[in-house]
Amino acid sequence: MADFILIDSPVTAAVAGGCRALQYGDGLFTTMRVCNGEIALWPLHLARLQVSAKRLGFAEPDWQQLATWLQAQAQRQSEDCVFKLLISRGIGGRGYAPDPQVQVSCYLYQAPLPDYTALRAKGLKVGVATLRLARQPVLAGLKHCNRLEQVMLKQQLAVTTLDDFIVADTNDLVVEGTAANLFYQLAGRWYTPPLDACGVAGVMRKHIMSQLPQIAERELPLQELPAVTAMFFTNALLGIAAVRELTDRTLDLSAVRSIQQQVLC
Numbered sequence: 070m071a072d073f074i075l076i077d078s079p080v081t082a083a084v085a086g087g088c089r090a091l092q093y094g095d096g097l098f099t100t101m102r103v104c105n106g107e108i109a110l111w112p113l114h115l116a117r118l119q120v121s122a123k124r125l126g127f128a129e130p131d132w133q134q135l136a137t138w139l140q141a142q143a144q145r146q147s148e149d150c151v152f153k154l155l156i157s158r159g160i161g162g163r164g165y166a167p168d169p170q171v172q173v174s175c176y177l178y179q180a181p182l183p184d185y186t187a188l189r190a191k192g193l194k195v196g197v198a199t200l201r202l203a204r205q206p207v208l209a210g211l212k213h214c215n216r217l218e219q220v221m222l223k224q225q226l227a228v229t230t231l232d233d234f235i236v237a238d239t240n241d242l243v244v245e246g247t248a249a250n251l252f253y254q255l256a257g258r259w260y261t262p263p264l265d266a267c268g269v270a271g272v273m274r275k276h277i278m279s280q281l282p283q284i285a286e287r288e289l290p291l292q293e294l295p296a297v298t299a300m301f302f303t304n305a306l307l308g309i310a311a312v313r314e315l316t317d318r319t320l321d322l323s324a325v326r327s328i329q330q331q332v333l334c
Contacts, residue, residue: 088174090157093165094215097121098155099272102182102306106144108152110305111136113272118156121211122173127158130173142177151306153178155214185307188232192313192322193302195246197291198222198234202244202267210270222247233302235294235315238267243289246302249310250274253289254299254324260287273303273334280332299324308334 090096099118102109115136122129139154155178159171200222208215226234226247233246243262245251250271252261261278263286264270278284289297299321300312309332311325 088157089159089161089167089171090155090174090214092161094213095125095161095167096155096157096214097125098153098212098214100305101152101154102149103143103146103152104149106146108139108143110272110276111139113275114154114305117212117270117272117275118154121213122156124207124211125158125213126167127156127173128169128171130156130175135175139177142179146179149182151180151182153180157214183306185310189308189310192311193232194230194314195233195235195300195302195312196229196231196316197294198225198236198247200225200236201241202236202238204238204240204266206266209267210264212269219247237291240266241291242266243291243294244268249302249304249307251300251302252277252284252328253297254321255287255289255293255297257298259284259328260289262286262289271304273305273308276334277303277309277328277332281328301325301328 097118099114101111101114108114115132119129119132139152143152155176157174157176158167159173161168161171200218202218222234222236233249235243235251236245236247237243243251244264245262245268250261250269250273252259259281261274261284262268294315297315297320300315302310302312309325309329311322312320313322314320
């Protein structure tokens with residue numbers, strides 16, 4: 070089955086036919102947890118949006134106006150929920166080259182907040198994805214709209230009994246989960262993979278590292294996974310979720326519980 074949509078009006082033509090995020094993935098987004106009328110970790114979301122917009126060469130929106138608008142929308146919510154903010158380079162003409170005069174378009178989507186309580190309590194069962202992430206330092210760290218790798222990873226994950234995958238790059242270096250950053254314990258110390266070649270620099274990752282400065286960035290080749298003693302996945306909605314089983318090997322949950330007690334999410 071399919072939806073058949075005729076682009077036959079100025080409004081639909083402008084959005085569907087000209088939106089550069091839709092046409093080329095020429096946009097960026099962030100997914101936010103809204104609790105008690107407030108956007109959790111908003112300063113970190115904003116900082117990443119600003120860095121991403123500069124690196125992509127966007128005509129930036131009025132960030133203060135955007136923040137005020139988002140906060141007003143959050144205060145209208147009767148229940149905790151998820152906000153997804155997508156910023157497109159805007160409505161451009163046909164062709165890859167962007168119009169330097171175009172104004173960005175900001176889209177806000179709202180959804181129910183997933184309940185990860187049971188998953189965090191039980192821990193994740195994790196394997197290693199066969200698909201590898203392409204290395205592209207220019208886009209590394211950005212949460213841009215080109216996410217076909219993650220779509221394919223989720224398709225691969227859906228036919229397993231796993232909760233998530235560890236995803237490596239084409240050099241067989243561990244990067245992240247399918248939609249989360251990861252931290253790992255090796256020889257008693259905590260690390261997280263660097264994100265200078267690919268991957269998304271998550272706001273929760275930044276938040277955790279600001280509270281626990283002893284955590285360092287360190288490359289993790291796939292062949293070193295058997296030496297990892299503990300691991301957790303994290304993102305803005307999930308918080309911190311321990312990995313209980315990695316490729317059929319039991320990991321130390323107590324080490325992650327200690328981290329959870331130290332970090333205010």
